[in-house]
Amino acid sequence: MKVGDRLVRFCEAWESSAILRPNYHEVVVESLLVETMIENAYERSCIEKANKLPANSIAQICWIKPIEKRRSDQRYAHAIFSMNSREAANKLILHQAIVGSKALRARKNKSDPHRCAKCNVFGYIAEQCKVEHDSCARCAGRHRTSSCTAPDDQLQCANCKTPGHGAASRDCPHFIRKLKKRVQWEPERAYELFVTRDPETWVRDDAPLKEDFNQGWRQEVANSYNTWTIVKRGNGQG
Template sequence: AIIKDRSYHLIIENVPISFDPDSKATIAEIEVKGGLQMNSISKIRYIKPVARRSPTQRSAHVALTLNSKTATNQIIRFGLSIEGKKVYGRKLLTEPTRCLKCHTFNRGHIAMDCPKDNDTCGTCGAEHHTTTCKVDDPAFYHCINCKEDGHGSWSRECPVFIGKWNAQKARNDEARCR
């Protein structure tokens, strides 16, 4: 059996796009300037692919994986300097799992294992794939989870999503402490 080191995940928002996450020298510089132990950053990547940036975009979010709880807390409390800009980290918490076939949270499965025969639209709630939905007026959106109109099943404002999110955060020790 192999014991894997513990990883801590942060999101760093509004990092200048001039930052190169593949440069070991740049990462070492961030660790030194941030007062972090060397090699405490084990992985760093842009969340959105570079090809999907807008032409006028000047900053982007990065996902940061660290191998030290001390370094993680230090970044949350004091921030980092990346490409001359002071940025702060926040914990990257996983969201409740939603099946992308039936769009429910409460069945504990993903699309590959969905027991439903047909797709359910996450936008309007009808029986078709979400990508083929023609509904573009939010008044006609219908949420499969809370059974209410006005938002889709993917909405972060859905009361069912909020309840699942809060329950998941309450179970997760990392969500409660810094």
């Protein structure tokens, strides 16, 4: 019996109280032609063949930005490829994604901490915001970001109150602190690839893999990566 079949039967045993959510491994593929028929199963199979992936490696593909929000002259858009295995996802990241005879940059989908589009506070989205006034993500003024007229040399962060950058800047000290906290409870986010038993996938974004990396620590990570047991031993950097 396949894993998927077992999950379906498990949910059926719980009747309507259980919801089946597949464990996909998401990869962002950049700059696809907007004419690409990503919802078509045949198109997905062609992408799998072009990238020498096993059949049914791609569970689904969806555009990041809703089609109705595109510019009228937009030709390219980013999409999320939901992969059924870590190995298939890593192959796209390492070797680029071949779509329509073009090699496109692919990267692991890493969600950032939620930031309210209304007040720019981290931790919730605009629909949940209880702040009465808007806060501009560019100059920190009490107006919508879309109506901001401040020049680029007058940016100010609504969060850390520092001039020189807006609230959406990835260099903002406040954002960096929030990102580090997210990594603490989502450890796989710190890695460029999806972690497997292959040591090459254990390279963190913020630290190169060292030659003297403790082998015992490696093996323990390899044996526990599916459950994400956090291990700190020897000279391991992970």
